[in-house]
Amino acid sequence: MTQHLTERDVRNIAEYARIGLTDDEVAEMTIDLNAIVDSLSPILEYDLEGVEPTFHPIGGLSNVMREDACEQGFSQDVALENAPKRQDGNFLIPSILGEGGDR
Template identity: 70%
Template sequence: MAGRLTEKDVRDIATYARIGLDDQEVAQMTVDLNNIIATLEPITHYELDGVEPTFHPIGGLHNVMREDVVEESFTQEQALANAPKQQDGSFLIPAILGGGDQ
C-alpha cells in the first residue's frame, strides 16, 4: 500500500480540490485520511489475478444508445408557435445580466 500521507500531501490535495483548510484542519484531515487508508489496507493482500468481475450495473448491455437516424423535425414556425415572445425568428427571453430592455 502507498506510504502515509503527509500534511504537505493533504495541502496539495486541498489546493487541487479548491478546499480551504487552516492548519488545524490540515492536521486533522491528515490523521483522518491516514486512518482511512489503514482501514483499506487489508484488501491489498487478496490474490485477484484471473478473477472475473461478478457484477456490472448495466449487465450484458453493450450499446444502450439508439441508432442516429435523421428524422423530420419542427419547422421554425412550429417551434415558435407557443413562444410568449419572439423576435427575428428566435425566442425572446428576459436579459439576466443587465443591459437589455426585455
C-alpha cells in the first residue's frame, strides 16, 4: 500500500476537524485513510483528455432562487400573539443558565 498520508497529516486533519485521537487511533486512521485513497486509484485509468470539468452534476443549472425582494413583515403584536409569556414587548423564556426563572 502506498503511503499517501503520514501520521502527521492525520493529526493535522484531526486537529482541524476538532477530533481528539489517541496515538493508537492516529496509527489506525492513517492506515484506513491510505487504504481509502488507494481504493480511488482506478479513477486514474480513465482517459480524461479534453473532458471539461463540471461544477454541478446537472450541468447548466441556473439559479432557481426567487428574487430577493422586501416584503411586509409581522408587527410586534402579531409576532407575540402566541407567546406563552411576554414582558415589555419581548418573548419571556425560561432561563437555561444561572439561578433559573424567566428572562
